[in-house]
Amino acid sequence: MINVTERRDVLLAAAAGVAAVASSYLFAGWTPSFVVRPVDQAVVNLTPGPVVTLAIETLGEAGHLIHIALAFAAVVGLFGAVAFAGLLLATRTDRRAAGIAVAGGGSWLLAAGLTGPSAGAVAAALSAAAVVGAGWLPPSAAPSGGDTGTVRDAPAVVDAVRRRTLAVVAGALGFVAATAVGRQALASGDDPLADAPRSEGAGARLQELDSASLAFESDGHQRMVTPIGEFYNVDIAEFDPEVTADEWSVTFTGETGSERTVDLDELIDRPVENRAVTLRCVGEDLNGRRIGNAVWTGTPIRPLLESVDPQGDCNCAMLRGEDGYYVQFPVDVLAEGFLAWGMNGRELPTSHGHPVRVLIPGHWGETNLKWLTEIELLNVEDDGYWEERGWEGTGEVTTVAKLWDEGITELDDGRIELAGHAYAGSPGVEHVEVSTDGGNSWTDADLSDPLPDADVWRQWRHVFEPGGEHEVVVRAVDGEGTRQTREASGPVPSGASGWVRRTVG
Ligand SMILES: Nc1nc2c(c(=O)[nH]1)N[C@H]1C(S)=C(S)[C@@H](COP(=O)(O)O)O[C@H]1N2
Ligand SMILES: [Mo]
Numbered sequence: 001m002i003n004v005t006e007r008r009d010v011l012l013a014a015a016a017g018v019a020a021v022a023s024s025y026l027f028a029g030w031t032p033s034f035v036v037r038p039v040d041q042a043v044v045n046l047t048p049g050p051v052v053t054l055a056i057e058t059l060g061e062a063g064h065l066i067h068i069a070l071a072f073a074a075v076v077g078l079f080g081a082v083a084f085a086g087l088l089l090a091t092r093t094d095r096r097a098a099g100i101a102v103a104g105g106g107s108w109l110l111a112a113g114l115t116g117p118s119a120g121a122v123a124a125a126l127s128a129a130a131v132v133g134a135g136w137l138p139p140s141a142a143p144s145g146g147d148t149g150t151v152r153d154a155p156a157v158v159d160a161v162r163r164r165t166l167a168v169v170a171g172a173l174g175f176v177a178a179t180a181v182g183r184q185a186l187a188s189g190d191d192p193l194a195d196a197p198r199s200e201g202a203g204a205r206l207q208e209l210d211s212a213s214l215a216f217e218s219d220g221h222q223r224m225v226t227p228i229g230e231f232y233n234v235d236i237a238e239f240d241p242e243v244t245a246d247e248w249s250v251t252f253t254g255e256t257g258s259e260r261t262v263d264l265d266e267l268i269d270r271p272v273e274n275r276a277v278t279l280r281c282v283g284e285d286l287n288g289r290r291i292g293n294a295v296w297t298g299t300p301i302r303p304l305l306e307s308v309d310p311q312g313d314c315n316c317a318m319l320r321g322e323d324g325y326y327v328q329f330p331v332d333v334l335a336e337g338f339l340a341w342g343m344n345g346r347e348l349p350t351s352h353g354h355p356v357r358v359l360i361p362g363h364w365g366e367t368n369l370k371w372l373t374e375i376e377l378l379n380v381e382d383d384g385y386w387e388e389r390g391w392e393g394t395g396e397v398t399t400v401a402k403l404w405d406e407g408i409t410e411l412d413d414g415r416i417e418l419a420g421h422a423y424a425g426s427p428g429v430e431h432v433e434v435s436t437d438g439g440n441s442w443t444d445a446d447l448s449d450p451l452p453d454a455d456v457w458r459q460w461r462h463v464f465e466p467g468g469e470h471e472v473v474v475r476a477v478d479g480e481g482t483r484q485t486r487e488a489s490g491p492v493p494s495g496a497s498g499w500v501r502r503t504v505g
């Protein structure tokens with residue numbers, strides 16, 4: 001039988017564990033000095049690679065939640081166990097001080113062991129000690145005599161213990177809520193991104209793109225701007241690196257006249273632009289979905305590059321990211337690029353390279369390096385991550401017009417609306433041609449208004465009167481008058497080619 005004291009101790013220990021974790025979070029945020037981080041890392045490292053891959057493939061983002069939840073539970077359990085030892089000792093010796101010392105000292109050792117002796121570790125120890133100190137009632141709180149066992153279970157004592165325990169647990173939970181709120185306030189104080197002038201300009205651009213959009217008769221699946229939650233992701237690593245805004249910097253290294261490191265404060269102080277840029281992965285199928293368009297907030301790379309005076313013989317640069325990814329391409333191409341810290345009016349999300357990524361107009365997705373840490377100017381050309389694996393994906397994108405399932409709609413009057421996106425990189429899209437007879441005859445599709453941006457897709461739309469089954473073919477013509485290649489090929493090594501064909505009706 002568990003008596004009231006033991007039940008109390010379990011509750012109090014859990015409250016102490018939660019309070020310790022919350023204190024650590026208040027001081028550290030989601031950084032390596034937060035006590036859950038090293039445990040989370042261990043959970044990830046100890047999970048066999050195939051299990052991680054399977055989790056990501058079947059659960060997607062939820063896969064991340066599972067390991068984070070496991071890590072939280074484990075750390076609350078560890079601090080809880082230390083607090084429980086303190087409570088047990090206090091009860092055995094009937095001395096509150098002994099319990100506080102064990103809970104506080106043990107928690108400090110645990111926190112410092114996990115993260116190093118930080119302010120957060122002290123805070124975690126103090127709050128665990130506080131919960132034990134406030135929650136533990138000596139058996140002498142009993143109003144009448146008798147042997148210890150019966151005194152502890154006497155109704156008056158049970159009541160006193162219950163009230164005190166509930167009050168302390170409620171206090172601990174209140175503290176957790178307060179730290180969550182407090183952390184937000186702290187974060188907006190010390191995070192340079194919080195004050196970055198990203199939303200006003202981006203908001204105006206988003207509106208501009210919205211007004212350039214085509215009006216579809218069917219509901220608009222083929223949106224001009226891809227919402228962040230629907231934007232595709234391609235990553236070499238199972239888990240995104242977590243780089244905080246204040247620890248981030250990029251260093252220009254290698255063949256430079258002068259090395260230079262730029263941190264985020266310096267970067268966001270530079271002239272700000274809001275560019276619409278479409279990304280497309282070289283590895284996608286012809287009619288694939290690894291394509292998306294966003295309004296990105298950032299600053300041009302060219303002036304930064306000029307300030308370090310690149311001197312390499314190959315006119316090429318290797319870019320490196322925090323996740324170990326690297327990609328190499330010409331400096332002239334890099335100079336056209338953009339360092340972005342905002343996406344669709346919001347802070348750049350972790351999965352898209354927080355805090356800073358590269359955007360290169362007109363080139364395949366793989367040049368758009370995320371979690372940027374280093375730009376190395378080279379003397380000799382070298383392969384990037386994907387080029388070492390047989391791809392040739394650092395060049396310019398090929399032209400494509402897409403027609404997805406949701407872009408084919410039968411309207412109420414029986415006509416069929418065809419709708420999709422066309423993308424041609426820097427030359428832009430000039431026409432989209434649609435055939436409903438397998439390519440014998442062609443009609444120009446309606447297009448969304450052209451935009452000033454150098455690298456953005458256009459929406460297209462064509463409505464026709466069906467008569468039986470139709471073989472629909474779509475193809476785009478770029479701004480230089482070059483028509484999308486007819487010859488079909490798969491994505492390896494330099495992107496899929498051909499015309500998208502669909503049977504409709
Ligand atoms: N650091 C880093 N940058 C990266 C990658 C990566 O795995 N790591 N993938 C690249 C590839 S192949 C593509 S297509 C784009 C995808 O960008 P997104 O995930 O923001 O859509 O990022 C590129 N930048
Ligand atoms: Mo890609």
